[in-house]
Amino acid sequence: MQIPSAILTLVLGMALVLGGLWVGQTINLLPIDASVNAPIYDELFKVLFTIGTILFVGITGLLIFSLIRFRRRSDQIGDGVAIEGNLPLEIFWTAVPAIVVLFVGLYSYDIYDRMGGMVPLAHDHMGGMQEERIWGGISSGSVGSEMVPDVLPIEVTAMQFAFLFHYPDGDITAGELHVPADRPITLRMESKDVIHAFWVPEFRLKQDIIPGQPTQLSFTATRPGRYPIVCAELCGPYHGGMRSTVVVDEADEWQTWFSSNAKPTPITDTTVANT
Amino acid sequence: MTVTLPPNSTAPAPKLQPTGWLRYFSFSVDHKVIGLQYLVCGFVFYLIGGALAGAIRTELASPVADFMARDVYNQVLTLHGTVMIFLWIVPVVNGAFGNYLIPFYVGARDMAFPRLNAVAFWLIPPAGLMLVASYFITGAAQSGWTAYPPLSITTPATGQIIWIVSVLLLGGSSIFGGINFIATILKLRRPGLKLMQMPMYCWAMLGTSILVVASTPVLAGTLVLLSFDIVAHTGFFNPSLGGNVVVYQHLFWFYSHPAVYIMVLPAFGLVSEILPIHARKPLFGYVTMVYSIMAIVVLGLIVWAHHMFTSGTPPWMRLFFTIATAFIAVPTGIKFFNWLATLWGGKISLNSAVLFSCGFIVNFVLGGITGVALAQVPFDIHVHDTYFVVAHFHYIVFGGSVFVIFASIYHWYPKFTGRMLNEDLGRFHCALTFIGFNFCFGPQHWLGLNGMPRRVAEYDPQFTLINQISSVGALLMAISTLPFLWNVIHSAFYGKVAGDNPWNALTPEWLTSSPPPVENWVGEAPLVKEPYAYGVPIDEIDLSATSGRDLWSSGK
Numbered sequence: 001m002q003i004p005s006a007i008l009t010l011v012l013g014m015a016l017v018l019g020g021l022w023v024g025q026t027i028n029l030l031p032i033d034a035s036v037n038a039p040i041y042d043e044l045f046k047v048l049f050t051i052g053t054i055l056f057v058g059i060t061g062l063l064i065f066s067l068i069r070f071r072r073r074s075d076q077i078g079d080g081v082a083i084e085g086n087l088p089l090e091i092f093w094t095a096v097p098a099i100v101v102l103f104v105g106l107y108s109y110d111i112y113d114r115m116g117g118m119v120p121l122a123h124d125h126m127g128g129m130q131e132e133r134i135w136g137g138i139s140s141g142s143v144g145s146e147m148v149p150d151v152l153p154i155e156v157t158a159m160q161f162a163f164l165f166h167y168p169d170g171d172i173t174a175g176e177l178h179v180p181a182d183r184p185i186t187l188r189m190e191s192k193d194v195i196h197a198f199w200v201p202e203f204r205l206k207q208d209i210i211p212g213q214p215t216q217l218s219f220t221a222t223r224p225g226r227y228p229i230v231c232a233e234l235c236g237p238y239h240g241g242m243r244s245t246v247v248v249d250e251a252d253e254w255q256t257w258f259s260s261n262a263k264p265t266p267i268t269d270t271t272v273a274n275t
Numbered sequence: 276m277t278v279t280l281p282p283n284s285t286a287p288a289p290k291l292q293p294t295g296w297l298r299y300f301s302f303s304v305d306h307k308v309i310g311l312q313y314l315v316c317g318f319v320f321y322l323i324g325g326a327l328a329g330a331i332r333t334e335l336a337s338p339v340a341d342f343m344a345r346d347v348y349n350q351v352l353t354l355h356g357t358v359m360i361f362l363w364i365v366p367v368v369n370g371a372f373g374n375y376l377i378p379f380y381v382g383a384r385d386m387a388f389p390r391l392n393a394v395a396f397w398l399i400p401p402a403g404l405m406l407v408a409s410y411f412i413t414g415a416a417q418s419g420w421t422a423y424p425p426l427s428i429t430t431p432a433t434g435q436i437i438w439i440v441s442v443l444l445l446g447g448s449s450i451f452g453g454i455n456f457i458a459t460i461l462k463l464r465r466p467g468l469k470l471m472q473m474p475m476y477c478w479a480m481l482g483t484s485i486l487v488v489a490s491t492p493v494l495a496g497t498l499v500l501l502s503f504d505i506v507a508h509t510g511f512f513n514p515s516l517g518g519n520v521v522v523y524q525h526l527f528w529f530y531s532h533p534a535v536y537i538m539v540l541p542a543f544g545l546v547s548e549i550l551p552i553h554a555r556k557p558l559f560g561y562v563t564m565v566y567s568i569m570a571i572v573v574l575g576l577i578v579w580a581h582h583m584f585t586s587g588t589p590p591w592m593r594l595f596f597t598i599a600t601a602f603i604a605v606p607t608g609i610k611f612f613n614w615l616a617t618l619w620g621g622k623i624s625l626n627s628a629v630l631f632s633c634g635f636i637v638n639f640v641l642g643g644i645t646g647v648a649l650a651q652v653p654f655d656i657h658v659h660d661t662y663f664v665v666a667h668f669h670y671i672v673f674g675g676s677v678f679v680i681f682a683s684i685y686h687w688y689p690k691f692t693g694r695m696l697n698e699d700l701g702r703f704h705c706a707l708t709f710i711g712f713n714f715c716f717g718p719q720h721w722l723g724l725n726g727m728p729r730r731v732a733e734y735d736p737q738f739t740l741i742n743q744i745s746s747v748g749a750l751l752m753a754i755s756t757l758p759f760l761w762n763v764i765h766s767a768f769y770g771k772v773a774g775d776n777p778w779n780a781l782t783p784e785w786l787t788s789s790p791p792p793v794e795n796w797v798g799e800a801p802l803v804k805e806p807y808a809y810g811v812p813i814d815e816i817d818l819s820a821t822s823g824r825d826l827w828s829s830g831k
Contacts, residue, residue, distance in 0.1 A: 029720075029724050030724055030725070031724075031725050040653075041654075044651065044653055048647075048648045048651070052644040052645070052647075052648065055640070055644055056644055059611065059636070059640050060637050062615055063615060063618070063633055063636055063637065066615065066619050066621075066623070067618070067623060067625065067629075067633060070554070070618060070619065070620060070621050070623050071622075071623050071624075072555075072622045072625070078622065079556065079621075079622060079810040080555045080556040080620050080622045080811075081556065081620050081810055081811065081812075082557055083556065083557065083559065083620065083810070084558075084559065084560075084561065084807075085560045085561065085562070085563070086559075090609065090612075090613075093609065094608075094609055097605050097608040097609075101601045101602055101605060102598075104601060104651065105598045105601050105650075105651070108597065108651035108652065108653055108654065109597070111653045112593075112594075112651075112652050117590060117656075193425065193429065194425045194426040194429060195423055195425070195426065195520060197659075197660060199660075199661075199726075199728065201724075201725060204656070204657040206585050206656050206657060207585055207656075208585045208586045208587070210521065211425055211514040211520065212514025212518075212519065213514075213519075213521065213587050215587055228726060228735065230726060230728050231728070232585075232659065232660040232661065232728040233423075233660055234349070234423070234730040235426060236349075236430070237344075237346040237349060237417070239349075239728075239730060239731055240340065240345070240731030240732045240733040240734060241733055243735075
């Protein structure tokens with residue numbers, strides 16, 4: 001006696017889902033995480049990877065099965081069965097993807113909110129620039145609110161083909177970005193010429209740097225180390241060479257670096273921020 | 276009331292058509308000739324674009340910029356993108372197959388505006404030649420196929436202007452074609468043929484043409500403004516003169532996202548024609564297929580800003596475009612499930628056309644899954660402008676559209692020429708293309724996730740090995756073209772004679788001779804109300820041609 005096809009289908013479906021979950025949880029395709037929102041991103045990635053694996057393996061499996069099972073044998077003539085449609089089935093496979101997509105959309109909205117993407121950006125983060133609108137970008141949840149006292153502001157200037165980092169607090173200008181771990185950073189980014197993009201793969205963060213429209217990006221680094229800063233927007237012949245490094249130090253090491261480079265005359269925050 | 280003369284009494288009318296080989300190389304107004312002109316011309320540009328891709332993959336075989344100068348590299352990648360989109364995929368899936376098939380499908384003797392049709396084709400070769408020649412004369416544009424200002428304003432102006440003029444001509448050709456398709460499908464249907472009785476490719480072309488006519492003028496206007504910025508130093512998009520670069524991106528993507536559907540919707544239509552014939556089953560879910568095409572058309576127009584998640588866009592806009600983009604997966608998913616259901620229970624001939632179509636399904640499903648992932652703002656922020664995106668859209672436009680183009684050539688070649696293609700060579704071509712393609716673009720997902728941006732001539736040496744694997748895949752793809760070329764040229768002269776209807780198909784193009792005569796049918800056009808009436812009803816299964824397992828699996 002044959003095993004009923006419903007049971008076979010159920011078992012296959014369960015195996016598929018479990019396999020997808022296993023793949024999503026164990027196979028890591030991402031670089032190490034080095035910022036507060038990188039693990040949040042990786043959560044989303046795992047969910048998407050799991051759903052994607054289940055769908056891809058399922059559809060490909062179904063296709064290959066059909067091709068083998070329903071191939072035309074050499075002795076066969078005639079047609080297949082004349083099924084022109086099946087409304088309940090079609091409603092089913094319209095509804096299921098719609099629900100999955102809606103779920104993924106809401107979930108990623110939640111992730112985005114936790115990464116700080118939904119923080120309204122127009123409100124001031126440095127005093128005295130009411131006329132200037134700050135565009136786009138992620139502010140790590142904590143940074144967006146004024147309750148966080150300890151934000152380190154850094155000004156980023158992008159030009160063909162380099163990044164310049166300026167620390168208003170100590171009037172330091174550097175070609176490498178030095179940041180302390182576990183302290184919120186806000187980058188205020190401006191471009192001198194064409195569109196560039198600031199991307200640190202280990203932070204899972206990217207923001208275009210747009211001439212004429214200052215943009216802002218906030219993050220909190222977690223893992224000390226050296227990570228590449230990559231320009232991700234075609235900006236000219238040397239685009240591929242437009243790279244820099246972000247050095248994440250422990251807080252005290254960073255303080256040493258900062259004080260050894262800071263200009264001797266202390267300047268108040270507000271005046272610098274206005275330059 | 277006009278009286279139609281019976282066909283045999285027509286006086287020797289002034290000949291519109293030059294005969295013989297000449298008509299394939301001259302200003303013909305026969306839709307079939309124009310269709311083949313589009314196809315051959317497109318394929319020549321495919322070879323050019325492929326050579327450019329080869330240059331890119333050669334450069335990327337090593338992490339340093341050693342194969343060509345960096346500005347030349349940017350010219351090559353700009354040309355590669357522009358040629359492949361505007362001179363290969365768009366003209367071939369729309370112009371070539373649309374012109375050849377649509378008049379047959381609606382039962383007409385030609386397109387609604389045959390001269391406009393010929394003009395639309397003849398805009399393409401000069402535009403393409405100009406674009407390619409700009410590389411040799413002044414240096415081509417080097418700001419990518421997206422031509423984002425201010426880069427496109429600051430790079431050498433001549434190349435950029437030639438690029439703009441060329442894209443404007445190609446866009447014009449596309450609009451002429453779109454108007455022609457809409458008029459033909461809506462107004463030239465044979466009396467008695469209802470809209471919901473048309474073959475699915477007609478619906479795909481109707482939807483595509485609506486997109487073309489609605490969105491291409493926006494691109495044209497944008498590029499005209501951009502050319503003013505370059506030539507006349509106006510400040511529409513120039514921030515130093517008070518312009519706004521993000522506005523350009525909105526306008527550009529308002530066309531260029533629908534352009535993706537202009538490249539894949541006709542491919543969906545072609546697959547819907549090919550699969551039922553070779554599976555010997557009706558197309559599953561005709562009505563939902565039609566509605567899903569129209570849903571894609573509507574949604575396709577309101578998702579453009581997902582290309583701009585890392586530009587300055589306000590949060591609410593990101594949320595809206597995330598949801599809208601992800602929902603395109605629903606109508607697209609319906610189509611894929613319908614194709615699987617079309618195959619299910621069929622008697623599938625595993626020939627080159629079917630194998631390429633199935634390769635398309637596999638590749639496009641993967642591209643679609645990464646597409647839904649890319650629609651999610653937080654996901655996109657990491658991988659935007661990286662090789663992940665490069666992999667994603669090649670799975671859509673190569674793994675999707677180009678696979679379908681090959682499937683369609685294998686399917687309709689007997690109609691075009693009256694001779695069959697060699698099936699063994701065809702399957703070999705399919706296997707080699709599929710393997711090469713996946714080797715080339717599969718690993719690029721990983722590259723993007725791990726930190727390799729797109730459009731770079733040099734990269735972090737830790738990515739060398741994966742890039743070399745990708746380059747080997749590209750080489751396999753290049754080699755896979757050779758059996759195809761041999762097959763197409765050799766079979767045209769020595770192939771097995773096909774007969775009128777080698778696939779036992781029911782759609783009207785097969786109900787005439789191969790190749791078809793001028794004006795398509797001798798005598799009246801056939802009225803095909805059920806283009807997919809294959810298969811035997813479940814309760815009339817021919818017991819001599821089926822096995823017990825067939826009965827069991829069909830639910831009896």
